[in-house]
Amino acid sequence: MIYLAPIQGFTDFIYRKAYAKVFLNVDTFFIPYISVKNNQILKKYEREILLQNNPQKKVIPQILVKNKEEMLFLSKTLQDLGYNEINLNLGCPYPMATNRGKGAGLLPHPDKIKTLLNSFFEKSSINLSIKFRAGLNSSEEIESILPVFNEFPLTELILHPRIARQLYKGKIYESAFQLAQNTLKHPLVYNGDIFSLADYNNCQQKFPETKDWMLGRGILMNPFLPDEINNIQISKDEKWEKLKEFHQFIFEGYTENMDNEGNVLNKMQQFWSLFSFNFPNQKKIFKGIKKSKNITNFNQEANKAFLSFY
Numbered sequence: 001m002i003y004l005a006p007i008q009g010f011t012d013f014i015y016r017k018a019y020a021k022v023f024l025n026v027d028t029f030f031i032p033y034i035s036v037k038n039n040q041i042l043k044k045y046e047r048e049i050l051l052q053n054n055p056q057k058k059v060i061p062q063i064l065v066k067n068k069e070e071m072l073f074l075s076k077t078l079q080d081l082g083y084n085e086i087n088l089n090l091g092c093p094y095p096m097a098t099n100r101g102k103g104a105g106l107l108p109h110p111d112k113i114k115t116l117l118n119s120f121f122e123k124s125s126i127n128l129s130i131k132f133r134a135g136l137n138s139s140e141e142i143e144s145i146l147p148v149f150n151e152f153p154l155t156e157l158i159l160h161p162r163i164a165r166q167l168y169k170g171k172i173y174e175s176a177f178q179l180a181q182n183t184l185k186h187p188l189v190y191n192g193d194i195f196s197l198a199d200y201n202n203c204q205q206k207f208p209e210t211k212d213w214m215l216g217r218g219i220l221m222n223p224f225l226p227d228e229i230n231n232i233q234i235s236k237d238e239k240w241e242k243l244k245e246f247h248q249f250i251f252e253g254y255t256e257n258m259d260n261e262g263n264v265l266n267k268m269q270q271f272w273s274l275f276s277f278n279f280p281n282q283k284k285i286f287k288g289i290k291k292s293k294n295i296t297n298f299n300q301e302a303n304k305a306f307l308s309f310y
């Protein structure tokens, strides 16, 4: 199975919907985390979780919480909306979250994770999976967390084997993934740095028991990566057509859903920061897109990129 990773700001509902219309080889879509303030879901997340914005076969919303009250509130809200599974974020590495005891901030406290999960499983009936890292400050933290996970009927665990301090770069703790593989009773999904078919093959060789893979930046840079992993051949003409169609859906999606042209331009520039890797001369293309002052300029630059594809 191939999962699309939740990437705040990138894999929003517009991206996920457009992706699923054009590309066929992602099995599960994750909604980037939603969180609570003053007992309410933050407004900016509301559209993300509406069922009508998530028509794909399997969509799992993710939650970022600091205590059991927030977790119960969000799980109930999501269950009432119609979801049958949610994912708990124990990986967010940013101090804004970790200093408040959220995301990877919970990893050094297996006792707190246990309290959270105890209360959740006592009071909720929605399925739960967890996405986590090897630790907040040290990859040794994982050793005390895995036994806690084993006490609960989680559907699966997804591990990005880095510690929070690294953010999204640097050494992958292969030994932490291996330990999780050997210790956990649950299915384990691998996540991290699969940017090409060669990376995928390499990971598969290292972790031959792994069946499910979560890909983030690799798909944002190359939306055909899941096809490549599934050994599906696509001609260059077909690639051009699909990229063009995908780009059109994304552009229309932001145009319909953003308040003003400036916001559409910002979102498209962000999208191109990784989408530009589909074109030769990526740096030059992205520079042109980034310098665009308005939508007319932007469209000219995007058209230039598509002309440069061959």
Ligand SMILES: Cc1cc2nc3c(=O)[nH]c(=O)nc-3n(C[C@H](O)[C@H](O)[C@H](O)COP(=O)(O)O)c2cc1C
Pocket: 005, 006, 007, 008, 009, 031, 032, 033, 062, 089, 091, 092, 131, 160, 168, 191, 192, 193, 194, 214, 215, 216, 217, 218
């Ligand atoms: C800008 C950015 C935003 C992210 N947002 C989330 C998020 O909301 N929830 C989450 O669990 N992980 C988030 N991640 C982490 C990704 O899901 C994934 O674990 C990470 O990018 C490593 O996978 P990759 O190498 O395939 O991209 C984010 C990563 C980035 C770079």
